[in-house]
Amino acid sequence: MKIGPVKEVFKNLFKKPMTVMFPEEVVEIPERNRGRHHLDIDNCISCGSCAKICPNRAIRMIEAPPDFKEKYPKTYPQVDLGKCCFCALCEDVCPKDALTLTTNVFLATFEKEDTYVNPIEV
Amino acid sequence: MTSVKKKYDASDFEMFFGPAHPGSGNFSVKVEMRGERVLKATADPGYLHRGFEKLMEYREPMQNSVLSDRVCVLEPLQWNLVHAEAVDDLMDYDVPERAKYIRVILAELSRIQSHFIWYAVLSLGTGFMTGFNVAMGYRDYILDVFNLITGGRVYPAGYICPGGVRKDLPENAEKKILAVLDKIEYMRKFASTENLAWLSRFKEVGILTKEEAIKYGATGPILRGSGFVTDVRREDPYEIYDLLEFDIPVHDEGDAYSRFRVGMEEIEESMKIITQALDRLPEGEVRTPTLKPIVQFRKANGETYIRNELSRGEGAFYMVATGEKTPYRVKIRGPSFSHMIPILERLLTGVNYADVPAIYWSLYQCPADVDR
Ligand code: SF4
Ligand code: SF4
Numbered sequence: 001m002k003i004g005p006v007k008e009v010f011k012n013l014f015k016k017p018m019t020v021m022f023p024e025e026v027v028e029i030p031e032r033n034r035g036r037h038h039l040d041i042d043n044c045i046s047c048g049s050c051a052k053i054c055p056n057r058a059i060r061m062i063e064a065p066p067d068f069k070e071k072y073p074k075t076y077p078q079v080d081l082g083k084c085c086f087c088a089l090c091e092d093v094c095p096k097d098a099l100t101l102t103t104n105v106f107l108a109t110f111e112k113e114d115t116y117v118n119p120i121e122v
Numbered sequence: 123m124t125s126v127k128k129k130y131d132a133s134d135f136e137m138f139f140g141p142a143h144p145g146s147g148n149f150s151v152k153v154e155m156r157g158e159r160v161l162k163a164t165a166d167p168g169y170l171h172r173g174f175e176k177l178m179e180y181r182e183p184m185q186n187s188v189l190s191d192r193v194c195v196l197e198p199l200q201w202n203l204v205h206a207e208a209v210d211d212l213m214d215y216d217v218p219e220r221a222k223y224i225r226v227i228l229a230e231l232s233r234i235q236s237h238f239i240w241y242a243v244l245s246l247g248t249g250f251m252t253g254f255n256v257a258m259g260y261r262d263y264i265l266d267v268f269n270l271i272t273g274g275r276v277y278p279a280g281y282i283c284p285g286g287v288r289k290d291l292p293e294n295a296e297k298k299i300l301a302v303l304d305k306i307e308y309m310r311k312f313a314s315t316e317n318l319a320w321l322s323r324f325k326e327v328g329i330l331t332k333e334e335a336i337k338y339g340a341t342g343p344i345l346r347g348s349g350f351v352t353d354v355r356r357e358d359p360y361e362i363y364d365l366l367e368f369d370i371p372v373h374d375e376g377d378a379y380s381r382f383r384v385g386m387e388e389i390e391e392s393m394k395i396i397t398q399a400l401d402r403l404p405e406g407e408v409r410t411p412t413l414k415p416i417v418q419f420r421k422a423n424g425e426t427y428i429r430n431e432l433s434r435g436e437g438a439f440y441m442v443a444t445g446e447k448t449p450y451r452v453k454i455r456g457p458s459f460s461h462m463i464p465i466l467e468r469l470l471t472g473v474n475y476a477d478v479p480a481i482y483w484s485l486y487q488c489p490a491d492v493d494r
Contacts, residue, residue: 034273053416086279087188088273089184
């Protein structure tokens with residue numbers, strides 16, 4: 001019998017596993033990771049470029065909720081994550097860097113409403 | 123009555139291998155068998171058709187770049203590259219030197235991870251689960267590098283885009299790539315061992331002669347596995363491949379084992395290419411029209427055909443521009459199309475049913491690029 005495989009087995013017995021125990025331990029997510037969107041509404045100039053470049057038409061320009069209408073009178077992007085393919089073209093095209101993709105990858109949800117990233121979360 | 127009985131003998135079967143079979147990918151083959159022997163095989167593509175060629179006529183080049191990831195799930199960066207080159211050609215973009223190097227490094231990393239998948243699915247198809255787990259595990263290290271550089275593990279979202287690449291390499295990327303190359307080396311040694319499972323399942327199985335390979339339009343590792351020395355990177359060099367030194371692995375036997383060996387030896391060549399490119403990586407810009415991701419496609423006029431050496435063979439983009447915002451016509455040539463239809467049908471005829479997965483996966487198919 002060849003000794004090679006046996007050696008390999010013993011080596012692997014003492015190695016750290018490739019996987020991590022998820023909730024306690026997490027893998028590091030790089031800064032560039034394209035996750036959930038974040039809109040910095042004060043920087044947004046309502047130019048609509050993000051809605052225009054989106055390949056999946058996941059962005060709709062909507063008005064702010066009634067309570068905030070005075071402060072934010074124009075229309076702002078609302079992202080439907082259900083349609084989004086996380087390409088980050090909207091982030092690249094934004095002239096004011098108002099719309100960015102964060103490293104938040106925990107997007108699973110039971111509520112359909114949670115798949116929308118609204119300009120103002122109420 | 124007798125004729126029907128004769129036609130449908132009790133030992134005659136008709137079976138579908140795929141499209142929802144765990145060992146088939148999203149592609150199906152109808153096999154007609156007598157006992158254990160395959161009498162006839164008919165490929166049945168179309169399960170994964172997404173209409174990319176038509177979709178691309180309605181989208182702008184940058185949006186198409188994102189779409190081009192999806193042409194083949196297993197090698198998105200390489201498809202990004204072909205698409206980007208086609209648009210570059212139509213737009214007469216001068217791609218910056220640094221971007222060319224980054225493109226090549228990522229395309230070769232993509233080739234390596236794709237070959238790991240090949241190893242994994244071949245293992246899966248022949249019941250060698252250890253091989254599957256090890257290969258998929260080591261592939262993950264490469265995916266981590268992709269995540270660091272492009273922001274996505276599997277889908278780079280048009281990272282290689284018209285005019286260069288979307289972002290420069292992050293600071294620690296070079297170190298990370300070198301560290302991953304060490305890991306790949308371990309996996310390569312693991313894969314190159316003369317495993318008894320491989321020898322008994324793949325040797326002298328599914329022999330494709332050189333003449334047949336050319337007749338049916340084989341390209342890439344399948345053609346090289348039949349003893350034909352060819353590689354687009356050498357014959358029609360794109361990006362910086364004419365400046366790099368690498369060999370073209372070839373095996374003459376034409377059986378599943380020789381195709382598999384070509385693939386595994388290519389990993390070594392890709393590692394050589396990455397090391398050379400990292401050594402010479404110049405400084406500078408990474409994208410011609412800087413700033414925003416918009417390609418002024420209205421300026422383009424004419425047609426182009428760009429071919430690249432992907433990990434599965436020759437992939438190409440034919441694109442026509444008529445001064446509109448979007449391309450007038452896009453045609454994608456996927457390498458697996460000719461491998462999976464004429465060649466697979468030919469190789470499966472007359473074999474034992476147990477050899478079907480071995481032959482099927484030795485052709486290294488990607489159902490996504492057959493159907494597009
Ligand atoms: S990431 Fe891409 S798909 Fe998602 S909203 Fe932005 S542009 Fe649209
Ligand atoms: S998020 Fe940026 S691109 Fe979108 S409307 Fe606001 S400023 Fe324009």
